[in-house]
Structures are given as C-alpha cells and as structure tokens.
Amino acid sequence: MAERQTxxxxxxxxxxxxxEPNSRHGQNFLIDLNLVELIARSADLGPRDVVLEIGTGTGSLTELMAPQASHVITVEIDANLYELASERLLRFDNVTQLQVDALRNKGSFAPEVLEAVGDALRGTPDSRLxxxxxxxxxVATPILSNLLLCDYTPHSMVATIQKELADRIVAEPWSKDYGALSxxxxxxxxxxxxxVMSPKVFWPAPKVESAIVKIVVDPERRAAIPDLKYFQQIVRALFLHRRKFLRANVTSAMKRHLTKEQVDAVLDEMEFADDARTEQIDIATMQTFTEKLRQLAPDWTL
Incomplete structure (x- = not known):
C-alpha cells in the first residue's frame, strides 16, 4: 500500500x-493494516474475478484488490470520500468508482451499480463476481441479502459487518441467533x-464488536430452491414471531390463502409436533416445508 491507513x-x-467521519453513513474506518490485508486475502482474488466493493472509504482496500482482480467496482455515497479515494486510485485502469447510494431501496441495488457490474462481468472471460x-x-443486511437475489449471482462475499449480524448468519437451529437470515x-x-474484531481497530471506534464473514455460494444448494424470492419472503414471515408455535405462524402468514385445515394437513404431513416452533426447524426441513406451502399457495406474497 502506498500509504498506511492509520x-x-x-x-x-x-x-x-x-x-469529519459521518455516522449517518456508517463511516468507521479500519485502521489495522493486517486486518485490511486479511479481508483481501480471504477473498482469494484472481484474474477472472470482478469485485464489488460497497463503501470505498479512502480506497485502502480497493488499492489492495485492484492488482489482484480483473476489475473492481467500488461504490461510495459520500462525495468527499469519493474525491479523496480518486487520488489514491487514479493509477488503476481496472477500477470503476461510483459516487452513489448502492441501494435504490431496501430491496434492490441502484441500477448504476448493476450496470457497472454487468459490464465488467461481460468484459472478463470466465468471470466470477x-x-x-x-x-x-x-446497509450490511440488505447488501448481503439482496445480492443473492440479483441477476448476477456472486461467487462469494467477504465483508466486515457487525458481529451480531455475523452471529445470525452462521447460527444453527435452537440458538438465540437463528432466524430468517440464517x-x-x-x-x-x-x-x-x-x-472477530475489537472496536479499537476502527476509527471512530464503533460501540460494538465487528467480524469478517465469508460466504461462498453453492450452486447446487441454490438450484434446490425453485423460487428464491418466494422462499426468502415466506421464511421471513414465519420468523416474524419466532417464539410462537409454528402452527400459529403459518396460519397467520397464510390466512388469505390457506384454510386452517389445509395448514394442519401440511403440518401433519411434515410430522411436526403440536408444540413445534419455527426456530427449531433445520434448513433442509424448512426448504421442504416452504415448498409444500408454495405448491398450495403459489400467489402468496409477504
């Protein structure tokens, strides 16, 4: 790195x-060079990789990744940081900087971001995002969740996020963190x-711990879900009241589409106990269960 981000x-x-750092934009800068390098190293970048970076900051991570990847699209909402990073990244001809909010809304990416990603992928042989x-x-939750619904499926995601969110992503059934995101x-x-990272490795220091999380997409797992959007929405609906019995959650979610008798029939077919709760269901069982509901109520939406 040309300059150490201390x-x-x-x-x-x-x-x-x-x-000054803008708390509204979540500006907590990583000041431990070893951890910046760990993020880049964990991504295992190569010449076929197109990188999407949300939150350019001063460009310290971008500067590490550009020599390793085919192309880097880096997005920064703050105009001042965008200009500051431009000085650092000027020498790279494979970096596209965007000064825009990465999200059009909580459910989708800004079209400028998707257009830049698409162009870079098409320009890279055998490319991976x-x-x-x-x-x-x-914005960590909508960024990670929405990217799995985009036209451009990521190969992997390596990100620094709040530890509480990381715990939810890796959580197992029956644990307090297990939920729709898991x-x-x-x-x-x-x-x-x-x-896991202490607040001390950031400036300004956040009030909570952070973590680097790595998510590697498995094409076979994705292919086993017939309708990804439906699956995402129905799982979210079933976890709206996680402590309630599963039957109550399903009946509430499906009240305009399925009768109580139909709900009971599906629960009996799945051999769920009367006192089963949503938080107890493992992922494979949830996939089978939600697909049965989809077959009965294909037009359901959250």
Missing part, C-alpha cells in the same frame, strides 16, 4: 478536506466467521 493518516486526510467490502453497518444464507452458501 488513525493519524485518516485524521490528517479528512482535516485537509475539512470533513465477488463482494469484498468493509460494509457500513446500516436460513436464507445457509440454504445457498457455506458461511463462516473469519475473525
């Missing part, structure tokens, strides 16, 4: 342009926490 370096650079980012906490991610990919 706290003093960041303070000096931001002071030069007359700005990888998300690699120090994600702002306030099922959504693990039904399509292998998930692991690479490293």
């Amino acid at each position: 706290k003093s370096y960041l303070m000096h650079k931001l002071r030069e342009i007359g700005v 990888k998300l690699v980012a120090n994600l702002p906490y306030n 099922i959504w991610m693990q039904s399509q990919a292998t998930t692991e926490i690479v490293r």
Whole structure:
C-alpha cells in the first residue's frame, strides 16, 4: 500500500478536506493494516474475478484488490470520500468508482451499480463476481441479502459487518441467533466467521464488536430452491414471531390463502409436533416445508 491507513493518516486526510467521519453513513474506518490485508486475502482474488466493493472509504482496500482482480467496482455515497479515494486510485485502469447510494431501496441495488457490474462481468472471460467490502453497518443486511437475489449471482462475499449480524448468519437451529437470515444464507452458501474484531481497530471506534464473514455460494444448494424470492419472503414471515408455535405462524402468514385445515394437513404431513416452533426447524426441513406451502399457495406474497 502506498500509504498506511492509520488513525493519524485518516485524521490528517479528512482535516485537509475539512470533513469529519459521518455516522449517518456508517463511516468507521479500519485502521489495522493486517486486518485490511486479511479481508483481501480471504477473498482469494484472481484474474477472472470482478469485485464489488460497497463503501470505498479512502480506497485502502480497493488499492489492495485492484492488482489482484480483473476489475473492481467500488461504490461510495459520500462525495468527499469519493474525491479523496480518486487520488489514491487514479493509477488503476481496472477500477470503476461510483459516487452513489448502492441501494435504490431496501430491496434492490441502484441500477448504476448493476450496470457497472454487468459490464465488467461481460468484459472478463470466465468471470466470477465477488463482494469484498468493509460494509457500513446500516446497509450490511440488505447488501448481503439482496445480492443473492440479483441477476448476477456472486461467487462469494467477504465483508466486515457487525458481529451480531455475523452471529445470525452462521447460527444453527435452537440458538438465540437463528432466524430468517440464517436460513436464507445457509440454504445457498457455506458461511463462516473469519475473525472477530475489537472496536479499537476502527476509527471512530464503533460501540460494538465487528467480524469478517465469508460466504461462498453453492450452486447446487441454490438450484434446490425453485423460487428464491418466494422462499426468502415466506421464511421471513414465519420468523416474524419466532417464539410462537409454528402452527400459529403459518396460519397467520397464510390466512388469505390457506384454510386452517389445509395448514394442519401440511403440518401433519411434515410430522411436526403440536408444540413445534419455527426456530427449531433445520434448513433442509424448512426448504421442504416452504415448498409444500408454495405448491398450495403459489400467489402468496409477504
């Protein structure tokens, strides 16, 4: 790296342009170079990889990834940081910088981002899309979730996120963190926490621990889900009241589409106990169960 991203370096650079970190945009800069390198290394980048980075910051991670990847699309919402990173990234002809909100809304990416990703993928032989980012906490969940519903399926995602969110992604049934996000991610990919990080490795220091999470998509798992959007929505609906009995959750979610008798028939077919709760159901069973509901109520939406 041309310049080491330390706290003093960041303070000096931001002071030069007359700005301070913006908490509204989740600006917590990673100031431990070893961890910046760990993020890049965990992504296992190569010449066929197109990288999507959300949150350019000062460009420290981008600068590490550009020599390894075919192309890097890096997105920054903050105009001041966009300009600051531009100075650092000017020498790379395989980096596309976008100054835009990566999300059009909570359910979808901005069209400019998808267009840039599509162009880079088409321009790279045998290309693979990888998300690699120090994600702002306030957009981490929609970024990771939505990318699995995009036209461009990622090969993998390596991201720094809030530890609480990482715990939910890797959680197992019966645990307090197990929920709709756990099922959504693990039904399509292998998930692991690479490293837990103290608030001290960031500036400004957040109030919570962070973690680097690695998610590698498994095409066979994805192919086993006939309708990904339906599956995502129905799992979310079943976890709206996670402590309630499963029967009550299904009846509530399907009240305009299935009778109580139809719900009971599916539950009996699945051999669920009367006191079964949603949080107890493993991923394979949830996939079988939700597909039976889809066959009965294909027009259901959340």
